[in-house]
Amino acid sequence: MAEVHSPQSAVDVSTMTAIVAPQYGPSSVLRTETVDRPTPRADEILVRVRAAAVSQGDLHLLTGTPYLLRLGFGLRRPKDRIIGHDLAGDVLAVGSEVTGFRPGDTVFGAVDSGAFAEYVCVPEQRLALVPAGLGIEEAAAVPDSGMTALQGLRDVGQLRAGQSVLINGASGGVGTFAILIGKALGAEVTAVCSTRHVAAVRSLGADHVIDYTTEDFAMSGRHYDVLLDLVGNRSLRDCRKVLTPKGVFVSSAGAPGGNWAGPVIWMAKVLLTNLFTSQRIALLLMRPRRADLEFLAGLAADGKLRPLIEKRYPLARAAAAVQHLADGHAEGKTVIVV
Template sequence: MKAIVQDTYGSSDVLELRDIEKPEPGPGEVLIAVRAAAVDAGVWHLMSGRPYLLRLMGFGLRAPKVPVRGREVAGRVEAVGGGVTAFHPGDEVFGICEGSFAEYASARQDKLAHKPTGLPLEEAAALPISGLTALQALRDVGRVRPGQRVLVIGAAGGVGTFAVQLAKAYGAHVTGVCSTTKTELVRSLGADEVIDYTREEFADGVRRYDLILDTAGNRTLAHLRRALTPRGTLVIVGGEGGGNWLGGIDRVLRAALLNPFVRHGLKGIFASERQADLEVLKRFVEDGSLAPAIQSTCALDGAAGAVEQLHRGEARGKILIMP
């Protein structure tokens, strides 16, 4: 089968389209004929090996332990391993695996769910990681409530597009922050207000928000806190600063250290890959509250360019890789 493979860490030049052996599903695993895979921020980090902390966490010190890139996936079940009872050949599924930039991928059954009714199979690939991150950041960490004023920074990105819609579904008044060319997209997602950060400052000392989700990662904690209500909560979702060793994790650590000494809630999130929450996303899609924002699709040989486009901050919603 064809797949996007890397032998060493580096820029997108290390990604190569190759013929490799088709995987076999092990016990508790499902073999998926991939219809689409989505590009999330983690793909760039695993490709580049940065921050270096990732390597120490078991992803491979000198080279990636898993050579095939891609984790978000949607497709049809081709075969099942021993002990798999929830899925059968022919089922349409979406979820998280290792190596989705390929014609076939093997995934654990507890990281998959059946495709939402009415959603094209390829679009379901956009849901898993970005959708789970937005859901858990709002519901579990931010504890969003009806009537709250919620600010989503990076509202046109993969996590941000889901966060705007989910915050609305939970009854919040939502303001999205993005650049000029992305304002119409954010409005179309249901944002009550949109701030173009190239023309307007959201932390102006006048507007205050009960909950801020920062998916952009390029503003200081002090700057963000200026836009919070006295008891407001800031949730840091990723980030690209902080140097080669810690990356955006450094802001999460600083927030944790500062949190006990201020009235604001300063928190970070590391999303959990829970099947139960894939089912929650599925229900939101099926009741019309949530829809993936798809910017574009490309073939496997366009994967390297898609990863670079996302890393440069040019993506509006999700980019899909179609084997």
């Protein structure tokens, strides 16, 4: 058992309110329950959650699709009943091996599950300090989508200043961060979205906006150094067509593929195609890293990163927040205020 350093006022608190998924299914299966408050292990931090954000990963774990996920997360029902990945809040207690944080710090980060609750235990390497000037709800919106966009553009796409990037699916959670990060990296950003999102996408700083309801980016004749595909609704041929000869196609692992295998077939096709072209065809599989959270915090501190939050819900209405994302066409991030 880890030694826990905690304010005296919190010692007697043993329960909390949490959003629980007793079974796989749509947002309607979610329940608000009183459960035991977690205790941090030696390398963990107990955070009092003040805000959490809904991500596509939450939908996959809630519905248990693609079904292959259930091999790791529970065959008949979720092993981790409390859902939620992204959070921001205050450090309440720390495990004996934690050195980078102390009670009272305001932090943001990502967990595998458990963020839709009043308290959650988070590994130290999954957290960073909230920078000055970034609101707590904005901070909660950053981790999953921000790190996905950052790793997709900077690490996988190797986007550099002076290059051009096309973002397919620019109005969603990851897409809006990709616009901000692309600009921060010094690139010329072209964003693809529907008509109702054009104004919001422009407000984030996109240099060019393609309304896919009236224009086909594959037929534009323009070419890009990097294409970040967050939708998976176009063929590899169309995507390669708009790349420069040495361009990079970065494919989100969320590409569609049915409820059984999900994107597995698409992923195999991407990897196989990469063997036979001078262009680079790569998959995007985000891995949470403290260094990336700190990089994003630095952008926010410099005024280069402000999340777009479309809707806010109280914790008691977490199911409605999840359903808003599940309905599709959400703009930016959806945040739960705890």
